[in-house]
Amino acid sequence: MSSSSTRCFxxxxxxxxxxxxxxxxxxxQSTMRVIRESKHDVSLPLAELGRMTPAQPNPFSPRLLKxxxxxxxxxxxxxEVADAALQEQMLTPMAATIGLNFEGxxxxxxxxxxxxxxxxxxxxxxxTQYVQWVNLEYAVFDKATGALTAGPFQxxxxxxxxxxxxxxxxxxxxxxxxxxxxxxxILTQFxxxxxxxxxxxxxxxxxxATGSYNRYAxxxxxxxxxxxxxxxxxxxxxxxxxxxxxxxxxGADACAMDRNKMLAGLPATIVCFQQNTGVDSLLPSDMxxxxxxxxGEPAFFADFGTNSLRLWxxxxxxxxxxxxxxxxxxxxxxxxxxxxxxxxxxxxxxxTTQKLDSLADRLMYRLAYRKFTDGHEALVAxxxxxxxxxxxxxxxxxxxxxxxxxxxxxxxxxxxWMGSIAMDQSGDIALGYSVASGSVFPSIAFTGRFAGDxxxxxxxxxxxxxxxxxxxxxxxxxxxxxxxxDPVDDCTFWxxxxxxxxxxxxxxxxxxxxxxxxxxxxxxxxxTAILSTTLLKFAKTPIGQSSAPLSVTLSNxxxxxxxxxxxxxxxxxxxxxxxxxxxxDAGTSCIVSVTFTPTKKNARTGTLTFSDDAPxxxxxxxxxxxxxxxxxxxxxxxFGTLTVGNTSSPQDVTVTNVGSTAVTFTGFAFAGGAxxxxxxxxxxxxxxxxxxxxxxxSVGFKPTKKGARNAKxxxxxxxxxxxxxxxxxxxxx
Numbered sequence: 110m111s112s113s114s115t116r117c118f119x120x121x122x123x124x125x126x127x128x129x130x131x132x133x134x135x136x137x138q139s140t141m142r143v144i145r146e147s148k149h150d151v152s153l154p155l156a157e158l159g160r161m162t163p164a165q166p167n168p169f170s171p172r173l174l175k176x177x178x179x180x181x182x183x184x185x186x187x188x189e190v191a192d193a194a195l196q197e198q199m200l201t202p203m204a205a206t207i208g209l210n211f212e213g214x215x216x217x218x219x220x221x222x223x224x225x226x227x228x229x230x231x232x233x234x235x236x237t238q239y240v241q242w243v244n245l246e247y248a249v250f251d252k253a254t255g256a257l258t259a260g261p262f263q264x265x266x267x268x269x270x271x272x273x274x275x276x277x278x279x280x281x282x283x284x285x286x287x288x289x290x291x292x293x294x295i296l297t298q299f300x301x302x303x304x305x306x307x308x309x310x311x312x313x314x315x316x317x318a319t320g321s322y323n324r325y326a327x328x329x330x331x332x333x334x335x336x337x338x339x340x341x342x343x344x345x346x347x348x349x350x351x352x353x354x355x356x357x358x359x360g361a362d363a364c365a366m367d368r369n370k371m372l373a374g375l376p377a378t379i380v381c382f383q384q385n386t387g388v389d390s391l392l393p394s395d396m397x398x399x400x401x402x403x404x405g406e407p408a409f410f411a412d413f414g415t416n417s418l419r420l421w422x423x424x425x426x427x428x429x430x431x432x433x434x435x436x437x438x439x440x441x442x443x444x445x446x447x448x449x450x451x452x453x454x455x456x457x458x459x460x461t462t463q464k465l466d467s468l469a470d471r472l473m474y475r476l477a478y479r480k481f482t483d484g485h486e487a488l489v490a491x492x493x494x495x496x497x498x499x500x501x502x503x504x505x506x507x508x509x510x511x512x513x514x515x516x517x518x519x520x521x522x523x524x525x526w527m528g529s530i531a532m533d534q535s536g537d538i539a540l541g542y543s544v545a546s547g548s549v550f551p552s553i554a555f556t557g558r559f560a561g562d563x564x565x566x567x568x569x570x571x572x573x574x575x576x577x578x579x580x581x582x583x584x585x586x587x588x589x590x591x592x593x594x595d596p597v598d599d600c601t602f603w604x605x606x607x608x609x610x611x612x613x614x615x616x617x618x619x620x621x622x623x624x625x626x627x628x629x630x631x632x633x634x635x636x637t638a639i640l641s642t643t644l645l646k647f648a649k650t651p652i653g654q655s656s657a658p659l660s661v662t663l664s665n666x667x668x669x670x671x672x673x674x675x676x677x678x679x680x681x682x683x684x685x686x687x688x689x690x691x692x693x694d695a696g697t698s699c700i701v702s703v704t705f706t707p708t709k710k711n712a713r714t715g716t717l718t719f720s721d722d723a724p725x726x727x728x729x730x731x732x733x734x735x736x737x738x739x740x741x742x743x744x745x746x747x748f749g750t751l752t753v754g755n756t757s758s759p760q761d762v763t764v765t766n767v768g769s770t771a772v773t774f775t776g777f778a779f780a781g782g783a784x785x786x787x788x789x790x791x792x793x794x795x796x797x798x799x800x801x802x803x804x805x806x807s808v809g810f811k812p813t814k815k816g817a818r819n820a821k822x823x824x825x826x827x828x829x830x831x832x833x834x835x836x837x838x839x840x841x842x
Contacts, residue, residue, distance in 0.1 A: 139363070139382040143430045146377050147307065147326040150271060151709070155249075155319045159262035161269035192496045194444035195517045199569035205539065205557050205602070205624045210573060211255040213241045213605055214248055215618030221246060221261050223615045225281060226583055227466075230619050231474070231591040232605040233287040233294070236716075236729075238318045240294060241605055241621060244281040247296070249318050250621070252595075259319045264298050267311045268324055274300035275309035275326045284339045288346075289399060289596040291372055292316040292679040292716050295346060297339060305330050308337060308348070312371045315680065315714055323374040327366075332359060336588070338474055340393030342408045343401050344368065345425050347393035349410065352383065360384040361391045363410050363435055365425035373708055380425050382435035388412065390471030391421070394478040394488060394506075397594045398534055399720035399727065400674045402480055402507070409506050410437075411476050411490060416445050418490070418501065420510055441512050443501065449493040449526055456524045456586070457547040458579035460612065465545065465586040467526050469493040474589040477531040478506075482672055482722065487513070491540060493526035498542055500530055500567075516565040518556055523549050527606070529592035534599040536560030537626045540567065541592050541604035550576030551586070553606045553620050559628070573604065573622045578612040597727065599720075600629035630724065635669020636693065638723040644731045645717070647705040649830040651740035652767045656705040658685045661730050663719060664698040671695075672722040680715025681707045682732045693721075707736025710768055710829025738768030738828030739798075741835050746822075748810035748839035759790040759807040762822060762835050766798045772828035773797050777806060779837070781820035786812050787837050794824075812841030 152158055213232070214221045225244040232241035238258070239250045247267075248260030264283055268275040278300040286295045294313040299306065306329045311322040334350040341347075345365035352359040361384045370377040384391075394409040396402070407422040421437030450456070452470030472492050480486045486507065491500040497519025504513040518525060518540065528542035541555040552575045556567040580586070586607070595601035603623045610618050641662035650656045665671040671693040678684050682703050689699035707713050715732040742763045751757055766772050774796055779787045791807035798804055812818050818839050823832035 139384050139435050141380065141382050141430070141433060141435070144327050144329070144379040144381060147328045148271070148273065149323065149325045149374070149376060151314065151374055152267070152270070152311070152322045152324050154321050155262075155267065156259055158269045159260060159266045161266065192444055192446060192494070192517050194499065194515045194565055195496050195519060196566055197519055199520045200566055201562070201568045203557065203569045203571045204559065205571070205626045207571065207573070207622060207624045208601070209255045210620070210622040213619035213621045214243045214246060214261055215607070216610070216616040218618065219248065219257055219261055223617060226615055226617065227585040227587050228607050228617055228619060229282060229588050230605050230607045231284055231589060232603065232621060233285045233591065233593050234595050234603040235287045235294065235318060236292060236316050236597060239603060239621065240285045240318050241619070242283040242285045242296065243619060244283070245279050247283065247285065255621070265300075267296055267322060268309055271324050271326070273326060274302060274307050275324070278302040282335070282337055284337060286339050286341055286395070287593070287596060288341050289396070290341070290343060290401065290677055292718070293372060294318045295339065295341070296322070297337065297348070299334055299337060301333060306333055308334055310366065310371070314374070316716060323371055325371065325377060327379050331355065334362065336390065338392055340395035340408065340476065342394065342396055345408065346371065347408045347423060349391040349393055351389055358386055358389070360386045361388045363391055363393070363421070363423055365408070365423060365433070367427045378427060380427065380430050380433050382423070392472050392474065392476035392490065395475045397477050397479045397531060398599055399596070399677070399718070400480040400482070402478070402486065406507050409476065409478070409488060411488070412472055413492060414440065417442055418503070418512070420503070420506060422507070439510055441503065441510060443512055443515055444517070446494040446496070446499055446517070449495055449524070454584045456526065456545055458545055459548055459550055461579045461581050463579065463581050464584060465551070465580065466584045467493055468587050469526065473528050474591065475529060475531065479532045481536065482674065487532065489530045489532055489538060491528045491530045493528065498525040498528050498540065500528070500538075500540055502538070514564040516567060518567050520570055522546060527587045527590055529590045529604065531592045531594050531602060533594055533602065533626065533629045535626070535629045537629055539592055539602040539604070539624070541573070541590060541606060543586065543606060543608070545576070550578055551580065551609045552576040553608050555604060555624070557626065559626065573606070574608055574620045576608045576610070578609040580609050580617070581612060581614050583614040595623070598630055599726070601625045635667050636665045636671025636695065636721070636723055637667030638671055638719060638721055638725060638728050639664045639666050640719070640728050640730060642730065644733070645703060647732070647734035649735045649737050650705050650707055651737045652707050652710060654706065654740060654767070656734065658702040658704050660700050660702045661717060662698050662700050663689060663693065665693045665695050667695055667723070669695055674720040674722075676701055676717070676719050678703055678715060678717050678732065680732065681705060681713045681734070681736070682715040682717070703732065705732070705734040707734060710736045710738045735830040737830040737833055738766055738770070738772050739824065739826055739833040740765045740767045741824070741833055743835070745836045746808055746838070748837070750840040750842050751810060751812055753812050753815060753841045755811065757810040757839070759809045761805045761807050763803055763805050764794055764798065764824065764833070765803045766800050766828070768828055769800055771797050771799050772826050774824065774826050776823070776825035778823050779820045780823050783818035784820045786810060786818045786839070786841070787820050787822070808837060810837070810839045812839060815841045
């Protein structure tokens with residue numbers, strides 16, 4: 110069976126573009142391919158990039174928007190179906206408490222001017238910051254206060270100086286994520302103003318969103334990679350697309366980006382499995398919390414079918430891509446439903462005949478994954494149906510998956526759609542969405558539930574902001590929103606969504622709010638986690654070499670066991686030894702040792718993170734070190750005992766440039782109490798040294814006094830961590 114549909118996109122210039130598309134319901138084998146990066150580099154800090162944005166092409170110039178065909182089920186008439194999961198009453202008061210609630214990017218906010226619709230509102234929360242990205246700009250906010258700290262900047266400013274379409278095109282469909290395992294930010298948008306079509310990806314080099322980024326461009330040739338959706342997983346950054354040829358829909362594309370290479374700023378690839386036209390709008394699993402899935406566990410992709418959910422498994426092998434697999438789907442029956450508006454446009458607003466787009470032909474971002482302390486795994490998802498907002502919790506996705514619970518939230522006659530859902534560490538669920546009707550302006554609200562509430566039910570709705578206007582002359586709404594979970598307390602939900610302040614078109618606003626269920630983050634097993642230090646400072650270390658280990662002691666000073674979920678190190682730091690087990694008994698301690706292996710010169714920061722069930726979880730240790738382009742060998746010279754006034758035979762210090770750029774020498778000198786007892790007997794280094802090159806400095810010893818005569822050879826340079834130092838020792842007799 111096949112079906113056709115036509116959907117339209119309106120630009121701010123009021124030009125309307127439509128595309129007729131066709132779909133088939135037939136599944137087929139997926140096709141694997143490997144995409145190598147077109148280019149990668151390391152950027153300047155984001156604040157500097159924002160000021161370097163090149164001149165932009167007209168963002169309002171007409172561009173055909175590739176639109177997804179209606180799913181085959183939607184071609185049939187919409188019948189009244191009994192929704193066995195329908196919840197029409199608010200059973201209990203909302204137990205979550207709103208904290209911050211402030212304006213995001215939108216018309217007349219922070220100097221922002223709406224340039225496109227819909228906004229594609231999304232954001233993510235990190236250790237200290239919240240990053241929001243909409244069409245066509247992004248901004249960084251202080252997580253503690255909601256104050257704007259950087260931006261708004263044009264989306265493509267992240268690729269300023271990168272060259273090519275990533276730099277010159279600001280085409281949107283943005284996604285921002287926070288990698289909780291590595292404490293890094295991932296920002297991505299497409300560049301599709303001309304072929305080849307690109308996906309532009311940036312991964313921060315630290316946990317600071319305003320710092321530098323490892324930047325990548327991946328080419329999809331003449332295939333248009335529409336509606337990208339990103340998920341963080343331990344072995345890859347998984348991303349999905351709806352692929353279009355020059356005329357026809359080609360099917361969904363499920364892809365895995367080499368996370369480890371991108372974190373390190375190394376050349377990276379994408380492994381993709383192209384589906385046929387029977388599969389579209391796949392969502393990749395996105396890990397919440399710090400309890401990781403089992404090593405080697407596949408990522409999950411999902412969509413919905415006729416009264417069903419469909420689940421795939423993606424195992425990637427970047428070393429041998431041919432070993433990668435994309436298997437499924439496993440079909441899970443759910444309560445009967447009809448997609449809202451048949452997947453099209455029908456959402457009413459006050460004072461206008463203009464209806465809003467439902468985008469109900471797909472699951473809504475994110476497919477949130479969580480593993481709990483008892484070992485069980487869950488996925489939560491949502492989409493809009495005729496009777497309300499449908500949500501699901503899927504258990505045991507890597508075994509025999511099942512729908513543990515489902516519900517349709519519809520406490521009154523208003524339409525609730527464009528949702529996003531997540532779970533906290535206690536298993537509480539939060540669901541945010543847009544709400545509107547003929548008497549309710551497009552607004553933002555959320556609902557939620559305790560883990561112990563009756564299955565399939567949500568608590569009373571709570572408003573985040575009430576709209577005060579309707580959108581006119583424009584159907585587009587969404588296309589998505591974002592519910593994320595704070596990585597520090599693993600309890601606080603952050604939600605961002607669009608709304609309307611004043612009736613009109615191309616004048617949308619957005620809101621950012623956080624809230625928390627008060628019972629989340631209890632004392633667990635009664636353990637108390639105390640660290641011996643919150644800072645480890647490593648000796649200056651040449652690039653690519655490993656430092657001596659430094660250690661942190663974790664002590665449980667509580668009355669019960671401390672359940673330790675994970676210990677992770679980010680940046681250029683590695684855990685070299687870990688004596689901690691998954692349970693640290695009361696009154697005992699364990700030790701974690703860390704080494705520093707710099708990948709670049711100058712200051713390199715990271716974080717050692719302990720995730721456990723103590724009230725102050727996670728506990729963190731700041732890691733600081735300095736990378737040097739020059740490596741000295743040996744790093745210590747011993748001249749033994751020599752008669753005062755005599756001169757020793759020279760000994761050499763070999764200098765190697767282990768960096769990627771030439772290093773300039775600015776001085777060779779001795780320092781310390783006996784600096785005058787040493788001399789440079791020879792020097793082949795000159796003024797510069799090329800990458801990979803070596804030279805030698807010859808040192809002689811001429812003691813002026815009896816006793817220990819110790820000093821340092823300092824080689825001053827611009828290769829980071831100057832001076833590079835070798836100790837020199839001898840005894841005068």
